[in-house]
Each structure stands twice: as structure tokens, then as C-alpha cells.
Amino acid sequence: MMRDHELLIGGERVPGDEGYFDVTDPASGSAFARCPAGSPAQLDRAVDAARSAFGEWQGASHAQRCEALTRVADDIEREADELARLIVREQGKPLTLAHAEIAGGVAWTRYAASQEIPVETIEQTPAQQIELHHRPVGVVASITPWNWPFMIAVWHIMPALRAGNCVVSKPSSLTPLSTIRLVEIIARHVPRGVINVVTGERGLGSAITGHPGIDKIVFTGSTETGQSVMRASAGNLKRLTLELGGNDAAIVLPDTPIAAVAEAIFQAAFLNMGQTCSALKRLYVHESQYRELGEALADIARRQVVGAGLEEGVTFGPVQNADQLALVSELVDDARAQGAEVLCGGERLARDGFFYPPTIVMGVSDGQRLVDEEQFGPVLPLVAYTDVEDALRRANASSMGLGGSVWGADEVHARAIANRLESGVAWVNCHARIQPDTPFGGCKMSGFGVEFGMQGLLEFTTPQLRFTCPLPSPAAS
Numbered sequence: 411m412m413r414d415h416e417l418l419i420g421g422e423r424v425p426g427d428e429g430y431f432d433v434t435d436p437a438s439g440s441a442f443a444r445c446p447a448g449s450p451a452q453l454d455r456a457v458d459a460a461r462s463a464f465g466e467w468q469g470a471s472h473a474q475r476c477e478a479l480t481r482v483a484d485d486i487e488r489e490a491d492e493l494a495r496l497i498v499r500e501q502g503k504p505l506t507l508a509h510a511e512i513a514g515g516v517a518w519t520r521y522a523a524s525q526e527i528p529v530e531t532i533e534q535t536p537a538q539q540i541e542l543h544h545r546p547v548g549v550v551a552s553i554t555p556w557n558w559p560f561m562i563a564v565w566h567i568m569p570a571l572r573a574g575n576c577v578v579s580k581p582s583s584l585t586p587l588s589t590i591r592l593v594e595i596i597a598r599h600v601p602r603g604v605i606n607v608v609t610g611e612r613g614l615g616s617a618i619t620g621h622p623g624i625d626k627i628v629f630t631g632s633t634e635t636g637q638s639v640m641r642a643s644a645g646n647l648k649r650l651t652l653e654l655g656g657n658d659a660a661i662v663l664p665d666t667p668i669a670a671v672a673e674a675i676f677q678a679a680f681l682n683m684g685q686t687c688s689a690l691k692r693l694y695v696h697e698s699q700y701r702e703l704g705e706a707l708a709d710i711a712r713r714q715v716v717g718a719g720l721e722e723g724v725t726f727g728p729v730q731n732a733d734q735l736a737l738v739s740e741l742v743d744d745a746r747a748q749g750a751e752v753l754c755g756g757e758r759l760a761r762d763g764f765f766y767p768p769t770i771v772m773g774v775s776d777g778q779r780l781v782d783e784e785q786f787g788p789v790l791p792l793v794a795y796t797d798v799e800d801a802l803r804r805a806n807a808s809s810m811g812l813g814g815s816v817w818g819a820d821e822v823h824a825r826a827i828a829n830r831l832e833s834g835v836a837w838v839n840c841h842a843r844i845q846p847d848t849p850f851g852g853c854k855m856s857g858f859g860v861e862f863g864m865q866g867l868l869e870f871t872t873p874q875l876r877f878t879c880p881l882p883s884p885a886a887s
Contacts, residue, residue, distance in 0.1 A: 414444045415586070417609060418593050419452060420459030421602030427452055431611050433587060436502035436728040437718035437763045443500075445586045448608040450617045453578070456606040457623040460549045460576035463603030468546050468574040472527065475572055478599040479523035482568075483516050485595045490516075493588060497560055498719035500585045502727040502764070503682055505719050515564040515592075518862075521846035522568040525867055532875075539878040544871035546574035547649055548625035551618045553639070555631045556730050557685040557786075559585035563592050565861055566628045571600065573870040578624070579607040580614055584731050615639075622646050626870065629653070630687070633810075633855045651859035651869050653851060656687045656812030657784045659805035660841055661827060662703060663798065663818030664696040671817050671839070672706035678815070678841035679790040680711075680768050683727055685734070688813045688835070688842045688850075692781055693792045694801040700794045704772045707790065708753035711768035716759065728764040729787055735764040738787035745771055745780040745791070755788070776804050784810065798827065806832040811854035815841040834860075 414430060416423040426446030433443040467475075486493065494508035503511070530542040552566035559581060570577050581589035586609045593607040608614060615635075618624060619642035626649035629639050636654040643650060660675065679690040695703050717724040729735040735758065742756055755769030769789040774781055780791045795801040805814060815837040818824035828836040834852040837843060844850050844862065851860035860866050 415446060415590050417446050417448050417452060417456075418590070418597055418605070418607045419456045420462075420606065421597060423594075424452070426610065428610065431583060433500055434584075434731070435499050435763075436730050437720075437765075439732070439763050443587060445583070445590075445609050448610045448614060450613065453608050453614060453617050453621065454623075456578045456608050457549060457621060459603035459606055460578055461623055463601050464546075464548055464576045466601050467571075467576055467604045470574070475574065476523045479519055479568060479572060481599045482596050483519040483523065485598065486512065486516050486519065486592075489591075489595070493560065493591060495720065496591060497588045498727075500587050501556065501559055502730050503719055504724045504727050507682065507727075508719065511558060511561045514561050518561075518564050518846045519568050522572045522867070525569075525572060525864070527573065527867065527871070528864070537879070541876045541878075543874045543876055544573070544868055545874050547870060547872050548575060549623060550575045550577050550626045550628065550870060551621070551624045552577055552579045553615060553618065553627065553629045553631065554579070554581050554589060556582040556584040557682060557687075560588040560592060562630050563589045566630070567592070567596065567605070569861075569867045570628070570870045571596070571604065573867060575626070575870055576604045577606065578618070579605070580618055581607070581609060583609060583611045616642060619643050619648075620645055624648060626650070628861075628869075633857075636857060649869075649872075651851075651861065652857035653687065653859075653861065654812075654855065654857035655784050655810055656689075656852065656856050657691050657782075657808045657810040658688060658813045658815070658833070658841070659692040659694060659808070659831075660690045660815040660817060661798070661801045661805055662693065662695045662699065663816065663820070663824060663827070664698055665819040666699065666817050667819060668699055668702050668706055672703065673710060674840065675703075675817070676707050676710045680726075680788055681842055683729060683768075684788045684790070685730060685786055686842060688844070690790070690815065690841045691784060692805070693790055694795050694805060695792055696798075697794045697796055700772070700792065704753055704770060704792050707792075708770045711754045711770055714768050716765055716767050718763070726768060726788070729766050730764070732764055734787055735766060738766055738785055738789055741780045741783065741785050742769060742771065742789055745774050745778055748774075748778060750774045750778075750780070750791075776807065782808070802827060802830060806830075809855040810852070812852040812856035813837065813842065815839075
């Protein structure tokens with residue numbers, strides 16, 4: 411029997427006004443749970459609950475907020491196995507990776523609990539004292555995607571709460587369950603209405619972006635949807651943090667020892683079955699090493715154990731949903747039709763669920779869909795180059811600018827090339843590394859604003875300049 415889940419509004423668990431929708435296990439292609447379909451009226455109630463709770467929560471001391479987040483982290487750790495298994499069922503990733511997602515959520519929560527919000531003294535003289543303070547913005551809406559449903563919800567919610575805001579969470583309808591459980595855990599430790607979650611298949615996203623009671627939106631997802639969020643948010647000049655699509659390029663310099671980097675490059679490209687915004691998605695390799703690296707990556711791909719995430723020994727799970735699987739298949743088929751060489755994979759597996767094996771494609775170049783579009787799945791195209799300057803030009807030609815990397819034995823040379831990448835993050839001899847204390851964000855069509863670190867925390871605040879002047883002396887009688 412499928413389990414039904416509930417919304418959380420103002421501290422109360424409630425069914426959706428518009429019934430339920432199914433949540434599908436990508437390893438089977440069948441529904442395993444039902445999620446409430448919330449209504450615009452329920453979104454209004456969630457925003458009202460958050461607005462009502464804001465006065466109390468912003469008035470809580472920094473120590474009280476930090477203590478609450480620490481208790482949340484403790485509970486997540488205690489319930490890690492249950493949460494990880496829920497992530498596997500709704501998202502598809504192997505259990506070990508789901509446990510890593512939970513562990514990352516704990517680490518980010520504890521980091522948020524450790525952060526101090528600075529007060530900067532600009533001037534201190536007998537005539538006046540000037541300080542720069544940072545106040546919470548108010549009600550924050552979090553809109554999260556399906557690829558890292560628990561982790562990205564943590565990234566959005568924890569700094570917002572730490573800064574003194576109240577939150578309305580809207581997870582992807584494909585993977586809403588682990589986010590609902592996260593919100594339920596948080597709600598144990600904060601006043602009623604500080605955290606709320608509303609789920610639904612259609613209409614809620616646009617209702618959030620245009621809602622006059624929401625002061626800020628933090629959105630992770632596609633560039634197209636991010637543009638819609640930005641347009642609809644103009645009504646009350648909502649603050650925005652947008653982490654959008656990426657088509658991350660990596661350049662492998664001619665002096666790179668292939669045996670030393672192949673595993674790291676593979677993992678960077680196929681992290682979460684390639685379904686990661688900052689995953690390596692285009693690999694530019696010097697012609698002298700092109701075949702060698704392609705074969706090395708294909709060997710690693712063939713060693714992966716593809717299967718359902720809860721099966722013993724599985725290292726590679728399914729694509730999360732049928733639409734994404736269809737896109738991956740379409741891009742590979744298009745490359746093959748144009749003469750590309752598929753070294754391994756390249757076909758959907760003949761079994762239930764949305765399985766596509768890790769696929770290495772050679773003989774492609776810029777201008778083809780597999781290179782120009784973000785595949786967001788288990789496929790890596792290798793593009794040969796002869797001149798490093800040309801490879802850099804091609805890497806920067808994309809409208810996306812989330813991350814990029816350069817690989818090479820000469821670290822000074824590799825850093826010099828990486829410094830010229832048009833991306834929010836530039837890695838050298840690694841890719842897709844992020845951590846709680848380092849700001850992360852994109853440029854160009856990959857969005858704006860940052861997450862993580864002090865800069866990420868301050869995205870959830872608004873600056874307030876405070877002048878203090880002595881009272882004038884009494885007039886002489």
C-alpha cells in the first residue's frame with residue numbers, strides 16, 4: 411500500500427486541497443508513494459504563517475537560532491538511514507551516494523549554525539558612530555530541483571533560518587518526499603510557521619514568484635525557468651538568488667598524465683549519474699591524448715554496476731525521470747547519426763525503470779547538440795583540439811558560465827588557463843568540488859548570486875546602516 415504524505419503549514423500537517431499525485435521510483439518506473447497537491451490558497455496560508463512567525467524568529471538571539479540548527483543537524487544524523495533510503499526511492503541514486511547527500515546536509519547545517527553575522531564599524535568618533543548591520547529579509551521561498559532534493563533544500567533553508575528569515579519550501583514534484591521529511595525535522599525545533607512546505611505539480615511555482623508576501627526567492631533549476639522567476643518577481647522587487655543550468659567545460663592539457671586523472675574526470679562527469687549542475691559536461695582533449703583518454707574513461711564506465719540504488723553493490727543508478735531519459739537518448743542518437751563514435755553505453759537498458767548506462771562519445775565537436783546543450787545525464791562528449799587557445803575559446807563560447815576546469819601537470823600553466831575561464835568557479839586538476847565555507851555561483855546564463863560561505867549567508871539579509879550621534883548640549887540659559 412502506498413503511503414500518503416502531508417503538507418506542513420503553520421506547524422500543522424494538512425492534506426492537499428487538490429488531492430494527491432503519485433511519486434515514481436525511477437528504478438521501477440512505478441509509483442511508490444502519494445504526495446499532497448497543494449493549492450494557491452494553501453500557499454497563501456503558508457506565506458501568512460511565515461509572515462506571522464517572522465517577528466518572533468527575527469527577534470530570537472543569534473545563539474537561539476544556532477542552537478536550533480544544531481538540534482536539527484543532530485536529528486538528521488539520527489534519522490540518516492531512513493532519509494537516505496527515501497532519497498533512493500524517489501531520486502534513484504545508489505544508497506552510498508544518498509548517505510553522502512545526508513552527510514553533506516548535516517555538514518552544511520552545522521556550518522550554518524556556526525556562522526556569525528558580522529557588524530562592521532565604519533566610523534567611531536566623538537561626533538558619530540556608524541555601523542553596518544545585516545537584517546533578515548523576511549519571508550523566503552525555496553524552489554528546489556530533483557537531482558539533489560535533500561541537499562539543495564538544506565543549502566536554501568539553513569542559511570535563511572540562520573539569518574532570521576522564515577521559509578516556504580516548494581520541492582520538485584518528482585522528488586518531494588525527502589524535503590517534506592527535512593521540513594518536519596526542522597519544525598520540531600523552531601516556532602510554528604517559521605518553516606513550511608507546500609507541494610504540487612502545476613501552478614505553485616508561478617504563484618510563488620508573483621506572490622506579494624514573499625520577499626526573496628532562492629531557486630535552483632533550469633535557465634528557462636529562472637528567467638520566468640525573474641520576470642514574475644518584479645512586482646514587489648523580490649530579492650533573488652538563481653543557480654541555473656551549466657554546461658561545464660574541462661580542458662585537458664597535453665602534458666596531463668592520463669592514468670592519473672581518468673578516474674577523477676570520470677567521477678566529475680558522472681557524479682549522480684551526470685545529473686549535477688556543476689558536473690563536467692564537455693571534455694576538450696588534445697589530439698595527442700584523445701584516444702588514450704577516451705578508452706580510459708570507457709574502461710571505467712564499463713566497470714560500473716548499473717542497477718536499483720538499494721541493490722547490493724550498485725554504483726550507478728537510473729536517470730531520475732522519463733523526460734530526462736528521453737533527452738539523453740535523443741542527444742546520443744543525434745550525435746551517432748552525425749558520425750560520432752560511441753565507445754560504451756549509448757542505449758537505454760532493456761529493463762523496467764529509467765536506466766541508461768554511463769556513455770562515452772568521441773568524434774563530436776562544437777555545434778552538435780550533445781556538446782552545445784546541457785545533457786544533464788550519464789553521457790560525456792570528448793572534443794579533440796590542437797591548440798590550447800582554441801580550446802579555451804570554445805570552452806568560453808557557451809552562454810552558460812557555472813563552472814569549468816583545467817587539467818595538467820604544469821600547475822602554473824593550468825592555473826593561468828583556468829584564470830581565463832568565463833565561469834563562476836574555475837578548478838585546476840579537479841572539478842565540481844564545493845564546500846560550505848566557499849561561495850559558489852555562476853555567471854552569464856547560469857544565474858547570479860552566491861550560496862555558501864559568508865557571502866551566501868548575507869544573500870539572506872538586507873544591509874542596514876546605523877548612525878548614532880550624541881544628543882546636542884542644552885542651550886545656555
